[in-house]
Amino acid sequence: GAVVSQHPSRVICKSGTSVKIECRSLDFQATTMFWYRQFPKQSLMLMATSNEGSKATYEQGVEKDKFLINHASLTLSTLTVTSAHPEDSSFYICSATVSGSSYEQYFGPGTRLTVT
Amino acid sequence: DQQVKQNSPSLSVQEGRISILNCDYTNSMFDYFLWYKKYPAEGPTFLISISSIKDKNEDGRFTVFLNKSAKHLSLHIVPSQPGDSAVYFCAANTGTASKLTFGTGTRLQVTL
Secondary structure, eight states, X not given: OOOEEEEOSEEEEOTTOOEEEEEEESSSOOSEEEEEEEOTTXXXXXXXXXXXXXXXXXXTTOOTTTEEEEEEETTEEEEEEOSOOGGGOEXXXXXXXXXXXXXXXXXXXXXXXXXX | XXXXXXXXXXXXXXXXXXXXXXXXXXXXXXXXXXXXXXXXXXXXXXXEEEETTOSEEEETTEEEEEXXXXXXXXXXXXXXXXXXXXXXXXXXXXXXXXXXXEOOOEEEEEEO
């Protein structure tokens, strides 16, 4: 149980284009989803908290107009990297908590974004 | 400001022995602590957690100990197996469905 999927697993795009990453909870409903990014040999850094049906809450220093988050249903959240630049190249990971009372977060397998 | 710290970036342990991974935190508002295992280019896998009202939680080969007064927790893996080789992150949060604050990770290598 508590499986989270991400699509795509790997994407290469040209500078200036936009990329959408999907995060799905497969066997549970997730009121809250989180988006992280990880640079090589570093820890996971939270980008934003996504609540179903409301606007995402972004961490300090994360541009909300560049990283668009939509959480339209209890099983799907999307992250769109707009006007991508090479410095946006990173490993993006989403997580989800089971609706209701839950401390644990379950993570997706991650998406490797490379901007050329 | 690193609120969750893992001071050992790497650890090497012989197969069959005990692995002890340590984690310290500074935020007294944290009330739930979790350990995740991560392989390169994959998402973290949840291992075990502990509430701040407990000082020990055990699940198979994994035991987490919490010392609130010292703001310290540790993950014990016994016996260690080669398949345990990965990066281990401790994390903490302050309530249900709240954001996790991660440590910097410890790379565990279990040798034959």
